[in-house]
Amino acid sequence: MTTRPFRIFRGASGAGALREYATEVSEGMVVLDAVHQIQAESAGDLAVRWNCKAGKCGSCSAEVxxxxxxxxMTRLEDLPADRPVTIEPMRAFPHVRDLVTDVSWNYEVKRQITPFTPRPPDAPDGTWRMQQSDVDRVQEFRKCIECFLCQDTCHVLRDHRLHEAFVGPRFLVHAAALEMHPLDVADRTADLRKAHGIGYCNITKCCTTVCPEGIRITDNAIIPLKERVVDALWDPVAGLARLVRRRT
Amino acid sequence: MDHQAVEHDVLVIGAGGAGLRAAIEAAAAGASVGLVCKSLLGKAHTVMAEGGVAAALANVDDRDDWRVHFADTMRGGQYVNNWRMAELHAREAPARVRELEAWGALFDRTPDGRILQRNFGGHRYPRLAHVGDRTGLEMIRTLQDHGVHQGMDVHMECTILTLLTDGGRVAGAFGYDRERGRFRLFRARAVVLATGGIGRAYRITSNSWEYTGDGHALAYDAGAELQDMEFVQFHPTGMVWPPSVRGILVTEGVRGEGGVLRNSEGRRFMFDDIPENYRAQTAASEEEGWRYTQGDRDARRPPELLTRDHVARCILREVREGRGSPHGGVYLDIAWIRERLPGAAEHIRRKLPSMYHQFKELAGIDITTTPMEVGPTTHYIMGGIRVDGDSQMSTLPGLFAAGECAAGLHGANRLGGNSLSDLLVFGKRAGEHAAAWAGAHPPAPIGPDQVEAAARRALEPFDRAGSGDAESPYRLQQELQGMMQDEVGIVRTEGQMRRALEGLAALRRRAARVAVEGHREYNPGWHAALDLANLFTVSEAVARSALEREESRGGHFRDDRPEKTAEGATFNVVVRRGADGGMEVIRRPVAPMPQELQEVIDANA
Structure with a gap:
């Protein structure tokens, strides 16, 4: 057992400061264990959101x-041992208290996306037939645990605060899961361009980097959606004519 | 006391699979619905379910049908199940699964494009519809995304403290929101409890902080009956190392895909102890077991896929007799299938992606090359609120319950995969009947004194802050968990349970001195303090019920009474609040089964 120093943001509604703590750490411990230990030892009212403690629910998102x-899912052994571990709340959302932020905006955004709209069933018993290869592609997007870390890191939301104009990577993944769902027949391309603001994404891939589920957000979700938007909203005849003119 | 008031026809407390499904159904029936989540929407424990949802779709083996599923469920539950629930569950699960597909769920597929099904413990045929090993996530997300478009008010991060009653029926609920710590009064004609389990009463558990037996305790406090509380499921395979992840679930799907259990001597010890009533269905050799996991219809299942209660006790025995792994578990080996299967590593990563990820990230172990260390973990409670099999109404009029917090379907032991189907089948039924009840009954009045008393009680821990003999809520919870783990765990004796009851009484006295610092806004210390009362209620119910059942059956194993008795199959243990305020324990006879269901069981013996 060794004691390690921590610096944890304490405060409410954005006002506050990093406070120093120290606690004993053991092999295999994750940052959340340390936070809980500090809570039980010396900071009973330290606010942190968590549930499954196994990387499956996406509740304990913060910045380490x-x-x-x-x-x-962040093991202490993987963090530099020569300086304190700094733990702060996510920055893209309004601060509530200590490590907790108000993520309700994400739920409102999701409600605005056209929901799943299936084609009529394939079989008389009301069921559909799909091949594994068809569902594989979408299953990648459906692995999303809604931790909103991709939203937190996205500079459009984090730095430019364009929450009104841009739905963020999480909901582009959600839209991609619906658009590429083998049974879905709704068309979301007009919404993607206007209401959902897909044009704001300039594919810096920060979201892909932080995704704890390893979803290739930019390459597999956002870029194909951008292509769909371009295909749908460009008149193909005029496009061809432009191409021909450029070549001559 | 200051509070916000809201009114709904149907209030659903709990937003996992059962609560969401109930809310969807009640909304579809035209009721105004409020859905209360203790956490954020979509984070409830359903999200953790890995293996799959059991339904006799017969897509993989056409010999399967509802009768076989019914017989399997009754055998697994050792015949103290509510047979009506087991029947409805087996009959309706296929339609509930297909409905999820119509709402956007994407299950893994068979070669002819239908929903794929996998083998699981206690199920005769491949029956679990699944999505790799993240079926629960698929299910809760599908219900959540469908539900929010059906018109319901979602109250996130809101904890219910008490149910409100009027003249012997439910009238609403009273709670507080986590973010601001403000009290909220819900008036409702009908209330559906879907709060999940009690895992946090134990030290080693797969459950998150939320599972403090809230629904069980709310119903009990309001006068409803609980039953089968002695039947706690200890899942045989939880992680045991590193210490901080002890208890996190390792899906039974690992064994369904060919994973085997070995002790420190390398022996597949599960072959050494096969219960008589499962012998005819169990593989005679390792070879036959392997063929079963690979879909050979003529092979019988390996003993690793016996029921969870049995496998958990066998693991405990190996550890106690000195044949355990270095960190106090046994080995679960899926890597060995390399010997049988070309491309095994890729196969494992595809079939068990989150297990691969979980061990890689949390334990630094590659399960495609190295055996896992596993041991039993508190996972589920078969017992819960006593309900009518058809309507899911409790013994308190207007109060319904579905999912883990309700009792009956699983009897003495739940089969893997039957919980997700339980949520769907009985969530729907509870929502439907709650809406019908709400349509037929006017709102009940709520006396202000009930509300005042609840609010005062909730704030008491703040008044004690700074007092000399203050107790920490965290410490009390830890002590309770340690005691329940040691005294009312996988193997119990009368002496242990009496000690547990004494220990509980002592903890309760200390809990009267619990103090919390700070203020009401997002204060986890306060929540821990408020959770204690529910934990005490359910722990007492488990211990008292376990004392009453003087035999061993399913999840309840008495070291001092290791045999099953004939009498034990004839009753359920029920607890309710007695006239003196103490917990009353009674035996209720198991209802006689109709002839045609008995014939189904006999035909599938």
């Missing part, structure tokens, strides 16, 4: 040494 992470 400045990087958006799940507290339950």
């Amino acid at each position: 040494n400045g990087v958006p992470r799940l507290l339950c």
Whole structure:
């Protein structure tokens, strides 16, 4: 057992400061364990959101040494031992208290996306037929645990605060899961361009980097959606004519 | 006391699979619905379910149908199940699964494009519809995304403290929101409890902080009956190392895909102890077991896929007799299938992606090359609120319950995969009947004194802050968990349970001195303090019920009474609040089964 120093943001509604703590750490411990231990030892009212502690529910999102992470999946052994572990709340959402932010905006955004709209069933018993290869592609997007770390790291939301104009990577993944769902027949391309603001994404891939589920957000979800938007909203005849003119 | 008031026809407390499904159904029936989540929407424990949802779709083996599923469920539950629930569950689960597909769920597929099904413990045929090993996430997300478009008010991060009653029926609920700590009064004609389990009463558990037996305790406090509380399921395979992840679930799907259990001597010890009533269905050799996991219809299942209660006790025995792994578990080996299967590593990563991820990230172990260390973990409670099999109404009029917090379907032991189908089948039924009840009954009046008393009680821990003999809520919870783990765990004796009851009384006295610092806004210390009362109620119910059942059956194993008795199959243990305020324990006879269901069981013996 060794004692390690921590610096944890304490305060409410954005006002507050990093406070120093120290606690004993053991092999295999994750950051969330340390937070809980500090809570039980010396900071009974330290606010932190968590549930499954196994990287499956996406509740304990925060920033560890400045990087958006799940507290339950960040092992202390993987962090530099020569300086304190700094734990702060996510920055893209309104601060509530200590490590907790108000993520309700995400739920409102999701409600605005056209829901799943299936084609009529394939079989008389009301069921559909799909091949594994068809569902594989979408299953990648459906692995999303809604931790909102991709939203937190996205500069459009984090730095430019364009929450009104841009739904963020999480909901582009959600839209991609619906658009590429083998049974879905709704068309979301007009919404993607206007209401959902897909054009704001300039594919810096920060979201992909922080995704704890390893979803290739930019390459597999956002870029194909951008292509769909371009295909749908460009008149193909005029496009061809432009191409021909450029060549001559 | 200051509070916000809200009114709904149907109030659903709990937003996992059962609560969401109930809310969807009640809304579809035209009721105004409020859905209360203790956490954020979509984070409830359903999200953790890995293996799959059991339904006799017969997509993989056409010999399967509802009768076989019914017989399997009754055998697994050792015949103290509510047979009506077991029947409805087996009959309706396929339609509930297909409905999820119509709402956007994407299950893994068979070669002819239908929903794929996998083998699981206690199920005769491949029956679990699944999505790799993240079926629960698929299910809760599908219900959540469908539900929010059906018109319901979602109250996130809101904890219910008490149910409100009027003249012997439910009238609403009273609670507080976590973010601001403000009290909230819900008036409702009908209330559906879907609060999940009690895992946090134990030290080693797969459950998150939320599972403090809230629904069980709310119903009990309001005068409803609980039953089968002695039947706690200890899942045989939880992680045991590193210490901080002890208890996190390792899906039974690992064994369904060919994973085997070995002790420190390398022996597949599950072959050494096969219960008589499962012998005819169990593989005679390792070879036959392997063929079963690979879909050979003529092979019988390996003993690793016996029921969870049995496998958990066998693991405990190996550990106690000195044949355990270095960190006090046994080995679960899926890597060995390399010997049988080309491309095994890729196969494992595809079939068990989150297990691969979980061990890689949390334990630094690659399960495609190295055996896992596993041991039993508190996972589920078969017992719960006593309900009518058809309507899911409790013994308190207007109060319904569905999912883990309700009792009956699983009897003495739940089969893996039957919980997700339980949530769907009985969530729907509870929502439907709650809406019908709400349509037929006017709102009941709520006396202000009930509300005042609840609010005062909730704030008491703040008044004691700074007092000399203050107790920490965290410490009390830890002590309770340690005691329940040691005294009312996988193997119990009368002496242990009496000690547990004494220990509980002592903890309760100390809990009267619990103090919390700070203020009401998002204060986890306060929540821990308020959770204690529910934990005490359910722990007492488990201990008292376990004392009353003087035999061993399913999840309840008495070291001092290791045999099953004939009498034990004839009753359920029920607890309710007695006239003196103490817990009353009674035996209720198991209802006689109709002839045609008995014939189904006999035909599938």
